[in-house]
Amino acid sequence: MDNFIEKEASDCYYHTFLNHTQWKEYQMEIFDKTVTAPRMIAWYEDKDNAGANQDGPDWTPELLSIRKKVEAETGLAFNAVLLNLYRNGKDGVAWHSDHTDNSGPNPIIASVSFGETRMFRLRHKTRKDIQQVEIPLHHGSFLLMAGTTNSFWQHQVPKTAKDILPRINLTFRRVSRSK
Template sequence: MNDLFGPAPALEPIPMIDADVTFMHGFYRQPHTGFLLQALLREIAWRQETIRLWDKEYLQPRLSAWYGDAGARYTYSGSTFEPHAWTETLMGIKEDIEALSGHRFNSVLCNLYRNERDSVSWHSDNEAEFGEQPVIASLSLGETRVFKLRHKRRKDQKRIALELTDGSLLIMAGATQQHWQHAVEKERGPCGPRINLTFRNIVLPRAAIIRATP
């Protein structure tokens, strides 16, 4: 981790029922966050994917790319994505997050929010490939955006809004994806680019695990 200005603060729990969410500002710090942002803007194979909703196709309001170990396929909205091979930058970030969190990841979804009009709608990361209680580590670089969470059934639970600042790290674990949805909605005012990296662990088929074992 970047320690130019002393040790990074610890992950702090966010008080939520039916969830295990921790957060920290300053996992990476300037100027290192700026270097990482520019490297990822250059290196990642960004593209605007389509999603299928109610038998219609729409362009996603952001750019994205899927990276990971061989065989770590990801199916979303009727499309299956084969992973690009890890870049040196992504691998370094992955290893830093693994060292802090104690969790291991074999894939990452890269999202580029180009401006205030880019967003991601309400959803849960509960696809079968992630297992029953997935751990998702979300690193933000660039412009601050508001990350919102809402309980799927408990109307008495207030929505939560977190400012995902440059270099911040959010980890969702346990039953979070079963009970909560999250979103990054459009901003009303001008907003610069933000990259979000969500590291995940795809549960690989047993045959793929055997082939990958040396």
């Protein structure tokens, strides 16, 4: 959904997140190697959630206000958000599905994007006859991944050779570590 957040507010959020977030590098395990992911991240989670890192950053007013809007839109409650910063076209995220945070095989993830438009691609895990889906995620847009999206599909944000500005993406999640 485009213009989930209007242009002026999106500009404001973009600059605030870009300049006032403690962006961290993220080390990934690929086979036997540890590599640095081509993007920066920041993780926020309700401190009263079981198992939450008590030393993590507190939700900022901007994040809380977007979370409220996302919750009103979806009728769902979220207790964590992962911020991704794609500094330029060399940053991206490789094919994956999101089921690693103990929210089960069909997590509901609400995604909000700011800054440069990047392509969000989906591919079915086994059905090669189903065409890939490509969704441009614009400044202020909203995307909901629900149902079996993450159990049957993988997604990526491909790198691009274009000379582009940063993009910031927020993925709201429901994390529950108790079984």
